[in-house]
Each structure stands twice: as C-alpha cells, then as structure tokens.
Amino acid sequence: MPAKKVSSKKASVQARAKAPPRTVEPRPSSGAASPPRLPRSKRTVVILSRKRSLYSTRRLVEAIRRRGHRPLVLDTLRCTMVLAPSQPRMLYRGVDIKGVDVVIPRIGASITGYGLAVVAHFEMMGVPVLNSALAISQSRDKLRALQLLCRAGLDAPRTVMAHDRSNMRKLVEEVGGLPVIIKLLRGTQGVGVMIAHTLQEVQTIGNTFWDLGQEVVLQEFVAESKGRDVRALVVGNQVVGAMRRRAKQGEFRSNIHRGGEGSPVELSATYVEVAVRAARLLGLEIAGVDMLEGHKGPRLMELNSSPGFEGLERATGQDIAGEMIDHALALVEARAVATRPTL
Ligand SMILES: Nc1ncnc2c1ncn2[C@@H]1O[C@H](COP(=O)(O)OP(=O)(O)OP(=O)(O)O)[C@@H](O)[C@H]1O
Numbered sequence: 001m002p003a004k005k006v007s008s009k010k011a012s013v014q015a016r017a018k019a020p021p022r023t024v025e026p027r028p029s030s031g032a033a034s035p036p037r038l039p040r041s042k043r044t045v046v047i048l049s050r051k052r053s054l055y056s057t058r059r060l061v062e063a064i065r066r067r068g069h070r071p072l073v074l075d076t077l078r079c080t081m082v083l084a085p086s087q088p089r090m091l092y093r094g095v096d097i098k099g100v101d102v103v104i105p106r107i108g109a110s111i112t113g114y115g116l117a118v119v120a121h122f123e124m125m126g127v128p129v130l131n132s133a134l135a136i137s138q139s140r141d142k143l144r145a146l147q148l149l150c151r152a153g154l155d156a157p158r159t160v161m162a163h164d165r166s167n168m169r170k171l172v173e174e175v176g177g178l179p180v181i182i183k184l185l186r187g188t189q190g191v192g193v194m195i196a197h198t199l200q201e202v203q204t205i206g207n208t209f210w211d212l213g214q215e216v217v218l219q220e221f222v223a224e225s226k227g228r229d230v231r232a233l234v235v236g237n238q239v240v241g242a243m244r245r246r247a248k249q250g251e252f253r254s255n256i257h258r259g260g261e262g263s264p265v266e267l268s269a270t271y272v273e274v275a276v277r278a279a280r281l282l283g284l285e286i287a288g289v290d291m292l293e294g295h296k297g298p299r300l301m302e303l304n305s306s307p308g309f310e311g312l313e314r315a316t317g318q319d320i321a322g323e324m325i326d327h328a329l330a331l332v333e334a335r336a337v338a339t340r341p342t343l
C-alpha cells in the first residue's frame, strides 16, 4: 500500500509560528476576505540542475509540461551572475534570463558554493525559489542543522563536535560510549558516515579527517534503529511520501546508494509532525527528512534540501514530482496575489 499524503494540523500551526520570514505561504483561495485570484497564465519554471537526464530533473520537467507550463533546465555552473546597483541580472550562455516565475534548485554537494550564489542571485532578482540559499546552506551543514533543531527541542542522536583531540575518551562518553558514529559535516549518500567500535578506531578515523582538514562530529550510534531509517519527503507543510530504508546485510547505513532497500511506510502523526516542523525550522519548502526510529520516537539525523526521489517514487508509486511542482506553482500564485496592486 503506497503511503498516503499526510499532514499534521498541529505541525503546520507550529510551523507557521516559527517559520522564518523568507518562507512564502500559499494564501487561502476562498473566503470573503481573500483577494480575487489572478487568471492562471503559463508559468516558466526553472530547474537548476547539472544534467537534464537525471531522474529527478526529468520527472520535474514532465510534471511542469503536464500542467501546461514551461520548464527551463539551466545548468547551475553555466549561470553567470551580473551585479549592478539595484539591478542584479543572470546570464545563461551570454543571454539575459528574464520572465522566470519560480526556481527549483537541485544543487549537488560538489557545487554547493557556486550553487548557493546562483540561488541567492535569483532571490535578489525577486524570483521565488524552493529552497532559499539560506535554507540550503543551513541544512547542508549537518552540525548547523542539528544546532537549530535541538535548540527548538527536537530530538537527535547525541552529537559532539570538538577541535581539541586530547580527550577522545570524554567525547565518546558524551555520546553514550562505544560504538560511535563519526560523520563528515557535509557528506552525502552515506559517504563520510562511519562507525568506530574501539577508542583506537575513533582516534585513527578522527585524526585522518582532521589531518586532511575535514571537520567531523561524533554521534551516538542509535542501535535500536537496526540499520533502518525513515525518509519523509516534506513539501510545504505536508509529508507527500515516506519510506523505510533497510541496510543490506553487514552494513549499518541504509542509504539506497549503499545497497539499502526502500519500502513504503505509513508514518504516525508524531513522525509527520517532527518531519514538517524540522523542515519549517530550517526554512525548507522541499526537504528529504531522515529520521532514525528510536525507542522513544523519531530522532532526526539530517535534512536534505535537494532530495533525489527516484527511490521514493519507485517504493511508493506516488507522484512526488507533481507534488513539488504543484507547491511551486501555488507559491507563485500566492505571490502574484500578494503583490497585485489594489484598486
Ligand atoms: N547516529 C546514527 N545511528 C545509527 N545509524 C546512523 C546514524 N547516523 C547515520 N546512520 C546511518 O547512516 C546513514 C547515512 O547517514 P546520513 O543520513 O547522516 O548521511 P548522508 O550521507 O547525508 O545520507 P543521504 O544520502 O541520505 O543524504 C543513515 O541513513 C543511517 O542508516
């Protein structure tokens, strides 16, 4: 049974209260107080993506076309930012890009720096983006993300970050003892997530990364998750699909890229609420929220701002691309209504 689209009323109320000001919420389309809707016109939706042949990019393009709108796939690295007082412009292969209604950035980890600049530039041109540069940057740094989530009272595996290597034993104790997870701050697809069973291993792995100039965190190993985790795809204030991923034999990482297998899961209200709240806290309109199933409920690991959804669509049979595009178009319409001059 495919997972149903689920939303949490409570979660969305909390989310609205805590959402950063950048986030545009779709306005209600009915009711005496709402302004009349503008007639729907053909919209230009930009997908920032290195390759149009990627599954998620192809599916987004299809979804835009199916709704009668215009997709435009731009290779992020071919976008040129032109800065001028009060007049930021974007060139693509030397030509000015104009008339863009909304941008969906699919920024891979290898081009985070340049990608963030391009997304921010679109924002400065007044174009709505899902997700904003701020939201992408704070979710991509796993420590920063956990700081924001923990400050708001959400649960995550115990995590420490230190620069001083002199007392590793104490750091290991802080996260609950061996074994411990050692994690690169900006890894993806399970690369840079390791498990250490002895203090010696912690020291060797930690020293290797520190000597390479890479920052790592030590994290409590959530043993009860048994090599499984939950990926919830949040779009706006809703979870539009969810799967449980199970690691292959002999592996603790459940990533599909590490051989894990996904199956649809019906999330409880708590998991939905936590996933939506976490996305809102980081300012993400679209988020792949990874949670471990702890004894006492969901434990947040990370939020992905350009989540691939091939595994999720295959596991659940749901039209995730369509959900993302519907939400992007709703934001465009909401903004058009909000900025419409009153007579
Ligand atoms: N503290 C932990 N306890 C137990 N297992 C963990 C822990 N942290 C990570 N894992 C396992 O390792 C996997 C990868 O971790 P994480 O999601 O942080 O990395 P990632 O490389 O960013 O993955 P993604 O490809 O989802 O972006 C998780 O899906 C989970 O199965």
Ligand SMILES: [Mg+2]
Residues within 6 Å of the ligand: 187, 188, 189, 302, 303, 304
């Ligand atoms: Mg990740």
Ligand SMILES: [Mg+2]
Residues within 6 Å of the ligand: 290, 301, 302
């Ligand atoms: Mg993950």
